[in-house]
Amino acid sequence: MTRQAVAADHRAAADRARTIDPSAEVAVAARRRSGRLARLGGVALLVCLVAAWEVGVDLAGTPVWIVPAPSDVAMALRDGLGGLAEAAVVTLGEAVAGLVLGTATGLSMAIAITFFRHLEQAVLSVALLAKSTPIIAVAPILTIWLGFGHGPKVVVTALLTFFPMLVNALEGFRSVDPAIEDWFASVDADAVTVFRHARWPSSWPFLFTALKVSAPLAMIGAVVAEWMGASGGLGRSMWLAYTNLRMPDLFAAVVVLTGLSALTYHLVTVAERAALASRRA
């Protein structure tokens, strides 16, 4: 059965389901309402937490250099928006570059293992070694090799992000329906053909799952690398704020970082929906 035929079958089944169950649309509407309520509940919870934080800090008389009130953070955010935006651009650039490098590396390793099974133990051992090495131990060496610019930060980010892609891609490439594998075997398809028409398409949900993990992780990776020594970026802003005990500035940078991480996650989710929808179409 071709992919087009399978898709047509799915569409027909969906049509039948709608015909058989006239309350389906009502159920969909109910699910949407429930989703909206859940989102509203999330926002309400967040607002309550922030309000409790503000009141708690105020009542306890906590000094601003220990824990700032949300209002202090908001003011720091407003006053430092220009500098934070500039820093965010630097960090975002390093995070994206590191994510691309890490994704490409993880994907390449997974493809290599898929085609050459005997490499699996060796590649996974090296990957685990790289994954398990504390970044703080390798960062100075990266600086010695690559200098004080963006290079070491990109590599640190790649080191943090390649592993989720490697593991998920490997799983995705192996998630092909055995019946489909049997069919390709029956027509004597070569490994490249099987990869192109079966393994690669079946891996998409896994690849996007990996990206959902590694995209926010890339932001953290870039910030950690900058924290250890940089001339710009959110990590440096946070380090400066921390060492100077400017806690509102530190929290403001954290807010920006959190926002960027959420944005990257959301972008991956949108890309996933679009990609999977286009594939279905």
Added chain:
Amino acid sequence: MTRATILAHPRRFVVLVAALVLVACQATGQPPTTAGVDPTSEAATLTPVSFMAGFSPQANLPFVGAYVADAQGFFADHGLDVEITHSAGGGEHLQLLTTGTVQVTTQDAAVLLERRADPGLPLVSLALLGQRGQQAFVALADSGLESPRDWAGHTVGYKGTPPPDVYAILDAVGLDESDVDLVNVGFDPRVLTQGKVDVYPVYKSNEPDTLAGWGYELDQWEAADYDIPMLGLTYVSTEELVADRPEVLDAFVDAAMEGIAWADDHRDEAIDIVATWTGSETDRDHQRFILDTELADATSPVTDQYGLGWQTHDQWQALEELLVDYDALSSRVAVDDAFTTQFLE
């Protein structure tokens, strides 16, 4: 909780009471005293004090003063039961000091003024042990850089933020920031030996020994060479403690200064004591280098006249003006509030 509930769940009641007692102890903001725990012990007669060294265990002079005072019983002789802890170096020791969890810590004089200016911490120097700045700049001896004037056109490193020293030294030799390439180089001196930077910022008592140990000869320049009034490490407490518990701080400073004097006279033994904090794997020679360097920097014409740890208005005022000149202070600081000699008299 009603009486009936208590009778029904006696264990819950005991746990609740214990929790409330614990919370009450924490709420005082003071470490729990030993009185009442064991009235027959010697500790019951001592006043508990928490001292947090501003970095990991090593032979920095203010740390050594506390280590020795603890090991030789000077703290106990002065009626103190001192708990010694260490900061990771990120500034948390100042936070803990201002919240009352710690009563004495250590801090660089320039940073003390900076934190007084922003965010306004009420820090007070009890004794000035670094009569000169802690930092210097080094280049490899074969680099051809014979004086800071030769830094022009070269990369000059800094750790985190450029210290006022670097601008002051450049000024002193007729250069400015645009003549050099200032780079944040972090804390690994291998960037100097690998040629990634031409001039590397060091703590005088630390990296020069490490680099020498690797076989590199260095040229070293520091602010004091150019009459730039940088200062080093201090024992620090807060205005509140100076006002409310002067007897405790007086006892602490007396004991710690005794510890430093003892360490000066018994340097090998002092390193033995340091090793009990740093661990047996410590490089004793390196710790000795730290101690020797900082003991040398602890003396000046001021201390010759008034004794170890002394500090003057002129010293602090000159430092404050230097920091203002190089934009290291966000606002002016009244230096007379930033130090006291009452515990050294």
